[in-house]
Amino acid sequence: AAAAAAAASNIKTQTNITSSSLSPSLAPSTAMTIGPIEKAGNVIECFIEVLSRMAILSPSHIASLIAAVVADSEQDPHHFLHHLYATYSPLSISPVAVAGEALLDLWVSSASTRLMEEILGVKMMLTIARCRRRMSALALGSLIGGRAIGLTSPLTALRLSVLLLHVITEADAYTADQMELDGLDFNSDLSRDYVLARRLELMRRDPIRVCDVLQCARATLLQMAAGFGGNEQFAEAISAAGGSDRLKEQLASVMAGNGLLPVSFSGKGEEGRGRG
Structure with missing residues (x-):
């Protein structure tokens, strides 16, 4: 987690784009981030996959890692966690809870980076971005559902709610990506x-690929x-953070088990194209 935080801070050029390119259900609730391809970005990508798979298989292991980082910070007065303690102190939550929430926030930021x-x-x-968002959404849902990390x-x-809705909207495009990978020829394409070839074969049985992302998102939102x-x-709370009425309607629909409400995608952003 510490290495991922350091890598994220090394991305020098980040520009917020307006949410006008997002679907009406998401705007103006969030702004995605654009970042260049750098070594730091590759490090974050690797951390997301490793931590995501660990979180999905055993959320308690992530909780143990967080506790270890907190224990380490107690021996180092210059540890990066100390400035977070001051930020979260009004919430009167423990150092472990602070570290967990900081990791959660960083994870959402990394997953949402474009x-x-x-x-x-x-x-x-x-293709890689859709996989990263889906993997992160399921991992974060596992952490929250398993009570490994609290969210205050x-x-x-x-931001996590928007990520979950984003993953739902691009589910068809993700499926198309996987079908195309399945059709790659060993001689010409690979x-x-x-x-x-072995990695692609293992992916066919990947729980990230075969899960019902809508039901996973619903379970996470309810938790x-x-x-x-x-x-x-x-x-x-969503309203207090700047969430639109349309976003709240979409969240309520998913939480009720009805899926997303019909949306007219008028923008030219990837969110509109991602539905396939």
């Missing part, structure tokens, strides 16, 4: 690369709402 190549429509980058920040709840004291309090 590289310039994705914005420009480079096919492979779109309305803003983080808003250049007889046995390692890559988040319970943490805020109920659905009404959760909606109030």
Whole structure:
């Protein structure tokens, strides 16, 4: 977690784009981030996959890692966690809870990052980005559902909610990505690369690929709402963080088990194209 935080801080060029390119259900609730491809970005990508798979298989292991980082910070007065303690102190939560919430916030930021190549429509980058968002959404849902990390920040709840809806909207495009990967020819497309071929074979049984992302998102939202004291309090927290009425309607629909409400995508952003 510490290395991921350090890597994230090394991304020098980040520009917030307006939410006008997002679907009406998401705007103006959030702004995605554009970042260039750098070594730091590659480090974050690797950390997300490793931590995501650990979180999905055993959320308690992530909790143990967080506790270890907190224990380390107690021996180092210059540890990066100390400035977070001051930020979260009004919430009167423990150092472990502070570290967990900080990791959660960083994870959502990393998962929501959009590289310039994705914005420009480079096919492979779109495929990787959809996989990263889906993997992160399921991992964060596992952590929250398994009570490995608590969530008290309305803003983080808003951003995670938007990520969950984003993953739902691009579910069809994700499925198309996987079907295309399944159809790659060993000789011509994979250049007889046995390692890559084996990796693709393992992916066919990946729980990230075969899960019902809508039901996973619903379970995560319901757990988040319970943490805020109920659905009404959760909606109030989303509003307090800047969530739109349309966003709250979409969240309520998913939480009720009805899926997303019909949306007219008029923008030219990837969110509109991502539905396939």
